[in-house]
Amino acid sequence: MFADIILPIPFDSFTYLIPPALEDRVMRGCRVVVPLGKNKIYTGVVLRTHNNAPAGVEMKAIIEVLDNTPVVNEPQFAFWQWVANYYLCPLGDVMKAALPGAMKPKDEKALRESSRKRRSSTIDSLYSNDVATLSALSPPQQKAFDEIGTSFLTKNVTLLHGVTSSGKTEIYIHLIDKYLSQGKQVLYLLPEIALTTQITDRLRRFFGDRMGVYHSKFTDAQRLDVYKRQASPTPYQLILGVRSSVFLPFQNLGLVIVDEEHEQSYKQQEPAPRYHARNAAIMLAHMFKAKTLLGTATPSFEVYHLAKKERYGYVRLTQRFRDMQLPTIEVVDTKEAKRKRLMKGLFSPRLIEVMKTALEKKEQIILFQNRRGFSSFIECKTCGWVPHCPHCDVTLTLHKKTSTLTCHYCGYTTRIPERCPACEENKFTDVGTGTEKVEEQMAKLFEGATTLRMDLDTATTRTQYEQIISDFAEHKADILIGTQMVTKGLDFDNVSVVGILDADTMLNLPDFRSYERTFQTLSQVAGRAGRNNTSGHVILQTRSADSDIIRQITQADYWQMFCTQMTERQLFHYPPFRRLIYVYLRHRDDQLLDHLANDMADRLRAVFGERVLGPDRPPVARIHSLFIRKIMLKIELEASTEKVRQNLIAIQQQMLALPVAKNLNIYYDVDPL
Ligand code: ADP
Ligand code: ZN
Ligand code: ZN
DSSP states (O other): OEEEEEOSSSSSOEEEEOOGGGTTTOOTTOEEEEEETTTEEEEEEEEEEESOOOTTOOOOBOOEEOOSSOSSOHHHHHHHHHHHHHTTOOHHHHHHHHSOGGGSOOSHHHHHHHHHHHHHOOGGGGOOSOOOOOOOOOHHHHHHHHHHHHHHHHOSEEEEEEOTTSSHHHHHHHHHHHHHHTTOEEEEEOOGGGOOHHHHHHHHHHHGGGEEEEOTTSOHHHHHHHHHHHHSSSOOSEEEEOGGGGGSOOSSEEEEEEETTTOGGGBOOSSSOOOBHHHHHHHHHHHTTOEEEEEESSOOHHHHHHHHTTSSEEEEEOSOGGGOOOOEEEEEEHHHHHHTTOOBTTBOHHHHHHHHHHHHTTOEEEEEOSOOSSBSEEEETTTOOOOBOSSSSSBOEEETTTTEEEOTTTOOEEEOOSSOTTTOOOOEEEESOOHHHHHHHHHHHSTTOOEEEESTTTOOSHHHHHHHHHHHHTTSOSEEEESGGGGSSOOOTTEEEEEESOSHHHHTSSSTTHHHHHHHHHHHHHTTSSOSSSOOEEEEEESOTTSHHHHHHHTTOHHHHHHHHHHHHHHTTOTTSEEEEEEEEEESOHHHHHHHHHHHHHHHHHHHGGGEEEEEOOSSOEETTEEEEEEEEEEETTSOHHHHHHHHHHHHHHHHHSGGGTTOEEEEEESOO
């Protein structure tokens, strides 16, 4: 007897001998311990057992079986296979992402460690059974709720397009209640950063210990507990979780809610599988014949397009709860203000005035700046030398408080040099603006005002992040400065002013999605103002005050923005009209990589013709000392994904078989964001 085992390395599976003593215990879905290579030991999952001895290979035997019953069920296997096929990666990579760390210990020490941890975890005992009764939906909310029900009669996926603070979460709560009372399981997905204590507590009040939370910042033991509970006869009925919770075992899934559907962070960038949790969740729901509700104030084009084509159902909610007004967005032309020398650093006179008034009224303020650190980089005043990361193709970001320069790709950090290594002079200027600079300038402009900063530097852990949120909610600071982190579904009562310091850096990014993104991000950040009782006021500073996109943002005119952008997308064959696949090649040797990338592009052209573009150097063409090339494929939506996959894998195998291609790394990003 033989078994094909999935291991947590980038291959589909490896075949092992089943020793007679273990024959009864090696079952599909159970974990086993196996040797690999000379002296490595791995934990893997049995994919299948069979009698076909592979020819001409010396086979090793399974050492140990860890489970008496399968820990991966049939729906999971089907889902893993779909992820591997669609996102063009080996099953091993999918398994690595799908199982909590504690389930795939590498060696015996780790095995013992993980069973010790399992015993000491306590998550289940934390929650009581007390549950609150659901609140009275408002008439527009009730209408939307009913429309969702009707839509689900004919559509598997429905988009709930509701302005910020219209009560989407309230509607989800009612829907969850409905499905739970039918004995169905519900998965409620949120972007990583939006899964805060705020939302957890709000749901906990209604669903008590029927709800499990699954978060990547939880300890291994906590995640293992949730996983095991879901595989047990008494699983949580509701899972509130981040993207990786699509990999949990479900038994009776009836509904998936994907909140903030447009959020980019649903896409896993690194490492493989580079899956999109929203799309994967739709597939997961499909496998269970369950329904999917996608909620957002600013739909992604992909989803809105399908809703307009009536592939998805569509429910609109245009009123804020209690008829609160959407905040007014006032545009301040910084080009004009600069010409008249009225700017105080990054602040226009109008923004300063509005902030002062709010501070006098003891109202709070959020300032949005899309870049962390102090400035983008420093430059030698004499010769123009700019410090770069020695391992990546990027400039180092200045962090003034710590007097360091940091690479935001690999983390390389160095002190600011005393003298320019090129010309030996010692005068530097800084270029660009980050949150740290905003904080410094503000301290001078608004003496006495207290500030908090929220970005990847100050909120490195979940605890720090939660602390900043709760401190701001308790009004321990007047002003919150932050990157995109402050845009994610936060609900502060007392914020009356939102200041967007510079809309242009986002608009000018060289990306076909930059307008869509800017619209989404700025609408979301604006939506933080005036959520409860306070009326909101947003100041948007820009150098392109009279552009169409700025007008569309201020008038919350999603439709106009969508139509304008879609014309361009269609013209240049971009999503949602085509499916994009990026093929990446990585190698230490830049010249050899050039040769290999051209070779691969030629082979791709022979099959895919003009759908192939490149190879190109991506904007960051070297990371961690590996050079990178990108080949782009634009595939018609009607094309068979399976056929595309087979062609790509065949060409990849030809490439990797070339003697010069030793150490070449090829990977894919399907539907890149
Ligand atoms: P969204 O998810 O659309 O941003 P929320 O569901 O968070 O909106 O609602 C915004 C605010 O209004 C929240 O503080 C919420 O508690 C309150 N709210 C919304 N609908 C109701 C309702 N039907 N009854 C009581 N409070 C509600
Ligand atoms: Zn110099
Ligand atoms: Zn680097």
